[in-house]
Amino acid sequence: MSANEPQVVNVVPEKFVEVSISTTAGFYPAEGYDQVPVDDKVELQLEKAARDLDIKPTSDWIANVNGPEGLREIDPMKTYMENRLSGQVDIDWGPKEGGGG
Amino acid sequence: MHPAAAKLLFEEQVRKLTPALAERRDWVLHLIDFPSIDCAFTANGRTTLRLQLHCDDWNDLPPAITLHAGNGDFLSQLPPNPTGVFNPGPHPSTQRPFVCMRGAREYHTHPSHVGDLWENLKNQENYTLGGILTQLWNAWQKGTD
Numbered sequence: 147m148s149a150n151e152p153q154v155v156n157v158v159p160e161k162f163v164e165v166s167i168s169t170t171a172g173f174y175p176a177e178g179y180d181q182v183p184v185d186d187k188v189e190l191q192l193e194k195a196a197r198d199l200d201i202k203p204t205s206d207w208i209a210n211v212n213g214p215e216g217l218r219e220i221d222p223m224k225t226y227m228e229n230r231l232s233g234q235v236d237i238d239w240g241p242k243e244g245g246g247g
Numbered sequence: 248m249h250p251a252a253a254k255l256l257f258e259e260q261v262r263k264l265t266p267a268l269a270e271r272r273d274w275v276l277h278l279i280d281f282p283s284i285d286c287a288f289t290a291n292g293r294t295t296l297r298l299q300l301h302c303d304d305w306n307d308l309p310p311a312i313t314l315h316a317g318n319g320d321f322l323s324q325l326p327p328n329p330t331g332v333f334n335p336g337p338h339p340s341t342q343r344p345f346v347c348m349r350g351a352r353e354y355h356t357h358p359s360h361v362g363d364l365w366e367n368l369k370n371q372e373n374y375t376l377g378g379i380l381t382q383l384w385n386a387w388q389k390g391t392d
Contacts, residue, residue, distance in 0.1 A: 168268055170268065170377025170380065171263055171377070203372065204373065216290060216388075217290075236271060240377075240382075240385070241373040241381055241382050242385050243348060243386035244348045244350065245349070
């Protein structure tokens, strides 16, 4: 290959993400990250966290990830890929604010 | 609630408000010492909001919550927030801006909400000390300043 020939790079989509979930009852897993398939729904890992941390989330709990644009709410019914998540994913999970005013 | 039992429940609930959680959420935990929690919410490009929760008689009473600037001064004006949780007031008891959300003493003692009883909420997951702080943090996140 000559120095001027463009280099072709094959980008292989990652098949896994590494997930850590934080709540005010603790972290899941307790330390580090779990490796899970990118096409798993986020709710699967949230369900594991609820069991492990002995918490009873209600329908008004929300999952957020911190990104360049600040905190972003994700949809637990969608996969990590559908939520545009890759690499190490720090999910914060807890109750949405109650009504005020 | 007997003061010793209130302290025990307080300490059980704040044990999980760890430095790791604070780092993840960009919280600054200035103080956690029964009956007080002093916690600041921070984020890049945002004005810090500091909250002091006064948890005497926890959890027979919800926490009394005061709103502060990052330096600890009482807030006299609130940054814009669409949720209605941070109310410019003045609250009839404190004469200050206040937290108008279930789980705050100022909400449950406000003439508009005295019928919404804390007794019905206090044992729910969303109304532990961590749950209330999380709700307030999620409300603050929706602000623009």
